Amino acid sequence: NAGVTQTPKFQVLKTGQSMTLQCAQDMNHEYMSWYRQDPGMGLRLIHYSVGAGITDQGEVPNGYNVSRSTTEDFPLRLLSAAPSQTSVYFCASSYVNTGELFFGEGSRLTVL
Amino acid sequence: QQQVKQSPQSLIVQKGGISIINCAYENTAFDYFPWYQQFPGKGPALLIAIRPDVSEKKEGRFTISFNKSAKQFSLHIMDSQPGDSATYFCAASPGTYKYIFGTGTRLKVLA
Numbered sequence: 430n431a432g433v434t435q436t437p438k439f440q441v442l443k444t445g446q447s448m449t450l451q452c453a454q455d456m457n458h459e460y461m462s463w464y465r466q467d468p469g470m471g472l473r474l475i476h477y478s479v480g481a482g483i484t485d486q487g488e489v490p491n492g493y494n495v496s497r498s499t500t501e502d503f504p505l506r507l508l509s510a511a512p513s514q515t516s517v518y519f520c521a522s523s524y525v526n527t528g529e530l531f532f533g534e535g536s537r538l539t540v541l
Numbered sequence: 542q543q544q545v546k547q548s549p550q551s552l553i554v555q556k557g558g559i560s561i562i563n564c565a566y567e568n569t570a571f572d573y574f575p576w577y578q579q580f581p582g583k584g585p586a587l588l589i590a591i592r593p594d595v596s597e598k599k600e601g602r603f604t605i606s607f608n609k610s611a612k613q614f615s616l617h618i619m620d621s622q623p624g625d626s627a628t629y630f631c632a633a634s635p636g637t638y639k640y641i642f643g644t645g646t647r648l649k650v651l652a
């Protein structure tokens with residue numbers, strides 16, 4: 430039972446490069462989300478989805494794109510990385526009608 | 542306003558002591574208040590949660606106290622152990638997803 434799987438665990442980018450953080454869950458959860466964690470700022474919601482084909486913005490969506498073509502996968506795309514996007518990124522999922530969020534182990538991104 | 546304010550930022554407690562972390566919210570539409578525990582290098586995991594129809598919920602050594610009129614809730618860890626050393630996040634949600642998290646409290650329990 431894998432739960433929520435994120436790849437890669439670590440990534441270093443140069444300013445302006447693009448990349449995709451992958452997230453997959455095997456629990457058939459309708460809700461999936463991306464958070465970024467920065468020191469002193471807690472977990473901030475970037476984008477979320479309540480089902481395939483449905484996405485919406487969270488608190489800090491600028492500079493990030495998402496799509497949800499399947500129930501299992503919810504990739505996060507950085508089109509032109511900036512140093513301000515250096516952070517630890519967490520993917521989380523849950524059933525829409527229950528409260529428990531299941532988190533992946535995180536992806537640490539450094540933008541030089 | 543969607544903020545959830547959490548304090549203290551860090552906390553040091555002796556083994557066997559009580560750890561108390563406080564959170565305050567502003568949006569009266571919030572109706573689900575979980576606490577998450579995060580160990581270094583890991584993702585957060587649900588510890589305990591409460592809805593505003595009760596004032597207290599206890600699970601083992603962990604208790605949530607909820608004050609609806611003051612829009613405040615707190616986590617109490619009784620008989621704190623070194624294994625409780627972690628970062629704790631409170632959160633609030635107007636439903637069962639799309640949480641707003643607090644800024645986190647780094648707890649260290651001294652042996």
